[in-house]
Amino acid sequence: MLRSEFTNVIDLTDYGTDWWLDVVKLASDIYDAPEKYSSAAAGKVMATLFYEPSTRTQMSFQAAMLKLGGALIGFDNPATSSVAKGENLKDTTKIVSSYSDILVMRHPEEGAAKAAALTADCPIINAGDGSHLHPSQTLLDMLTLYREKGRLTDLTIGLCGDLLNGRTVHSMCNALCRFKGIRFVLISTEELGMPAYIKEMLDAAGCAYEENPSLEDAIGGLDMLYMTRVQKERFSSEAEYERLKNAYTLDPAKMAKGRDDLIVLHPLPRVDEISMDVDDDPRALYFKQAKYGLYARMALILTVLRDPKRGSELLKGEKHEGVSCPNAKCITRRERYLPKTFISRGGYLECEYCSYRQKV
Amino acid sequence: MLRSEFTNVIDLTDYGTDWWLDVVKLASDIYDAPEKYSSAAAGKVMATLFYEPSTRTQMSFQAAMLKLGGALIGFDNPATSSVAKGENLKDTTKIVSSYSDILVMRHPEEGAAKAAALTADCPIINAGDGSHLHPSQTLLDMLTLYREKGRLTDLTIGLCGDLLNGRTVHSMCNALCRFKGIRFVLISTEELGMPAYIKEMLDAAGCAYEENPSLEDAIGGLDMLYMTRVQKERFSSEAEYERLKNAYTLDPAKMAKGRDDLIVLHPLPRVDEISMDVDDDPRALYFKQAKYGLYARMALILTVLRDPKRGSELLKGEKHEGVSCPNAKCITRRERYLPKTFISRGGYLECEYCSYRQKV
């Protein structure tokens, strides 16, 4: 087993729901009284290492650190960074972490944050590793529910759009299925439906769900509707896209069928899946949700900085002679020095970096 | 009428000359005793959203905020920012403004800052919208006069170079014509002369001006000479440029004809219109003027932060059936959701975003 001495936030499920709730409650408290926290990170430096541009996420983390009284270094684009281009991940993160008190990393490859945490000299927060994990997004979604619905239990939640490829909705299922009385309504085309392994996870957790291809039908029964981007190129053809896109576009007519206490979220940026004339509806909470993101990240940073050496398990699995991860987006493909370890699950080996499962 | 609850600085003429003078006097006070203001913005976050690179303006605003004890987020280039590329202006500025206490925006399209202010959740300062408006430049020019000449009245001001396309000199006319005893000397070729509507504005304000194609002739009568860039491509031909460029280049020989109390300004960057051997002349104040820019921006930021919810009128005009703005650089051309409103002026409709006038 390989541990880090630091309090890393790579995957929310490394922590229990109590820890999540502590972060959410802290975020809520910061929201109500930010001035109490305005020097909480004074004298600390946070590095934001963004190996792909994600301006909104980066600015949200940066504003969060600044509102805690901390300071910032970092880069935002591999094209303009000599470090990001020319050097292995270990050397870069080892050096930057020796300058910093906390490191926030975004990377296009899956498992990058965990790989960096193996050798870094400060705690790491994963701000998105490819389409794999993005824990602060899940925390801000929970904060939004906590503030706007008053609870994380007994909710009917519609997930609409591209459920096949949507990291955000997968994480939400994985997180909320642990709370009681959660019921999901999965709203998508057949082609873009929720992957089987997520549905198996919901079943295993005893979490109810139904599938309903019609947003118009489903909206009336929801406490919360989570919209996601539907990218044209995900459809089987241009014609198919044109035929279906209206069905999955939220507009005032569909909003009229929703309850008064419905709330509508979206991880943003949107393309066309929510029409702009929904923005002024008081149930449209996606901009407020983005604002909650600031507070969720303040709470996350503060939680780490208050107890930076809690330690965390990184690799629990084992090497298997001659086996490497076949996922082309896995960080072990580029960073060859990483120990290639896997966890055995049934007849599968799960890569400990990117979670890809291969048959044994 | 569409108002913002915030204190935006989109167009200086939204405020009266008393307000300008308050900002200029505050800037002057900060210049004399910066330490009194070193924590004035503590705990506040300013976002600089630069949709086109303008490094000097951005650094000036950033240094201003830092010298007030505030903090910074932002981006400097659409090419390296995922937000600037992929998203409408409303969503980006709505989200970033929810993280920030003040937002400074530079944009290549005219009317962009006003468009953003319609929905933003914090005050906006316009740091240049195309070739339209740049209020902090005008304030720093006024501060320079106030500090170096001791007054904003009874001055003979030479404006030299490309007066046709020069945003800076148009704004200066618009601002200073409101003070008594201002007299302009317009120094340029016929082709690059001051536009008719500016001269009409000066006439309407009862502000004296004369046109003089010779810098050499005119310089002896000036209290202040404002030089501007003359770009080769503005001339009718390369030959014309070669013939005329020396006439509009300020050099030691021409400086010798200026008075001892002349001051020379330039918005910078210069190309060749001021020769470098003028730099050591004590009347060459363009570098000091750039330094005043820091203090003008400190005063502007502080004025907004001290009273962020003064409110401001944004759209006072009306929609006209079937009418849109024909200006290709107008922000309404790209951001289709914006209400297209116009103010009727004589036989014209003036676009409320970019000020372009079309015949009815």
Place this chain on the structure above:
Amino acid sequence: MLRSEFTNVIDLTDYGTDWWLDVVKLASDIYDAPEKYSSAAAGKVMATLFYEPSTRTQMSFQAAMLKLGGALIGFDNPATSSVAKGENLKDTTKIVSSYSDILVMRHPEEGAAKAAALTADCPIINAGDGSHLHPSQTLLDMLTLYREKGRLTDLTIGLCGDLLNGRTVHSMCNALCRFKGIRFVLISTEELGMPAYIKEMLDAAGCAYEENPSLEDAIGGLDMLYMTRVQKERFSSEAEYERLKNAYTLDPAKMAKGRDDLIVLHPLPRVDEISMDVDDDPRALYFKQAKYGLYARMALILTVLRDPKRGSELLKGEKHEGVSCPNAKCITRRERYLPKTFISRGGYLECEYCSYRQKV
């Protein structure tokens, strides 16, 4: 003679060894008790003007300023900076220095920092001018020796790799040859050997050195081994590179021949010249050396800010009718307005910007 009123750090040899030791000791003190210095630069603004990307150096300087409680402006890439592209060095640095308390400059051309210091309105630290000088690198190497060996005297130091083109090792020779009991072992191929003028300098200083083409042979006698990058394109042929590269790669087998109190440094980034399985050897100090870089830069910034107007000599030489510097990388080639001055040394004229020597 042309002086600046400010305390510039362009070339370490502008200062005596006592000054270096003061900086090193201050850095060591900050390392031991950083909290004593956490507000030492409060209210100060540092500009980092990076005319070429060098992310690690820039982040090290930035973290240093932030850990002193100071604030930052700057740019990191000419491609995304309007200032860096469109303007002469004088105007840019003159303006930015009027916003700043200290300016850190990286530039691809040799002599750029000195050129900027001629007219800047605040102190300048040279963070690398082409392959010419990089004083903070030398200070951090000295700090590493001071902390890890307890002395800067009586050391046997191996320099390995490309000694012909390595700015870092040239600077180290120039610095350490001034301390007593230093002995260099120069480990490289004949083609990539130490230039004659460095060996002459060592001779003149009475500093012992020997040449040894075999790292394996030499390592056993060393107190410190300084590895440097060996770039494939420096070799006379691909075949030559393949034949020699293993000889100059540090691996566990060679480490086994080193003494227990050997320390291994590298300016980083490395390519293949240190294999990653050396990283866990306690004698491998290159990551710790990078961390010392943070403290060396804190001490350097603080030393300048404590006494910013100590003054410094910039040009001591003379113009020579019709003579300009033939070095294509010299800053005087692009910035034509600079006074072209030279120092006579024997039958040579040495350019005061880039140190290039031409025969008279």
